Amino acid sequence: MCSKTLSDGGEFYVSDIYASQRIPEKLRQDSVLYGECLSGALYWNDFLNLAKKCGFQDPRLVSSNPITINNKEIEQKIGHISFYSATYRLFKQRDLESDCEDYGQAVIYKGTIQNHDQSWDLDHHHCFKKGKIEPVCGNTWNILKSWRFKDHFDFIGDFSNHYGIFDGCGKSMPFENSLNSSNSSSCC
Numbered sequence: 001m002c003s004k005t006l007s008d009g010g011e012f013y014v015s016d017i018y019a020s021q022r023i024p025e026k027l028r029q030d031s032v033l034y035g036e037c038l039s040g041a042l043y044w045n046d047f048l049n050l051a052k053k054c055g056f057q058d059p060r061l062v063s064s065n066p067i068t069i070n071n072k073e074i075e076q077k078i079g080h081i082s083f084y085s086a087t088y089r090l091f092k093q094r095d096l097e098s099d100c101e102d103y104g105q106a107v108i109y110k111g112t113i114q115n116h117d118q119s120w121d122l123d124h125h126h127c128f129k130k131g132k133i134e135p136v137c138g139n140t141w142n143i144l145k146s147w148r149f150k151d152h153f154d155f156i157g158d159f160s161n162h163y164g165i166f167d168g169c170g171k172s173m174p175f176e177n178s179l180n181s182s183n184s185s186s187c188c
Contacts, residue, residue: 006092009147013089014051017067018044018175020082033077038067041083044174051088057096058139060089060123064175084175089123091143100137100169105157107144108133112152120152125168128153137166 006012019041033039042050051059064086069075111117111130119129122144128134133156136144144153 008092008094010092011089011147013062013087014047015085015087016047017041018047018064018084018086020044020084020175022046023081027077027081030077032074036074038074038078038083044084044086047088051090052098055092056090057093057098058091058100058143060091060126061174062087062089062121062123064124066175082175086175091147093143093146095142095146096139100139100166102163102166103138103141103157103159104135104161104163105138105141105155106133106135107141107156108154110152110154113149120149124174137169 017037022043023039023041027033028039030039048059064084067083067085069078107128109120109128109130109132113120117130119127121127122140126136126140138159141155141157144150145155
């Protein structure tokens with residue numbers, strides 16, 4: 001997953017099974033759990049750190065769904081570990097920060113992306129509605145401005161003022177909300 005294979009502005013998607021914590025070695029060696037694609041699951045935060053070490057500073061969760069286990073024997077083995085099927089979108093871009101910082105920026109989606117004339121999703125919590133001013137963090141602003149979709153947005157602001165962490169971009173497990181929602185974007 002090294003970003004050296006992508007040119008600047010490149011992106012790719014990664015879909016896999018992720019765990020809520022690191023899998024203990026005993027469980028990693030369990031052939032039944034391995035066959036169920038559970039014992040090899042990567043801890044979600046380890047994945048994010050690996051992605052960042054490889055040059056993808058701001059991995060974006062596109063979708064996630066909790067994996068339900070309907071087998072009492074497997075449930076007893078894994079105990080309190082939760083598993084999720086998730087897709088991430090990774091961008092190779094040098095000017096991204098490690099956190100979502102607020103610079104007072106916003107974008108307006110023009111509705112010009114093919115087959116997305118009313119709205120378009122960047123990731124699981126960025127759904128841009130046509131004509132609506134949407135506040136964004138500096139990373140989202142940079143991704144859209146220097147990326148292949150830059151002609152589909154109007155950009156408001158710059159980096160002259162800093163207001164701290166962008167509200168709503170916490171540092172908790174990204175799948176937490178998927179247990180209580182349909183995990184689909186609200187407008188697309």
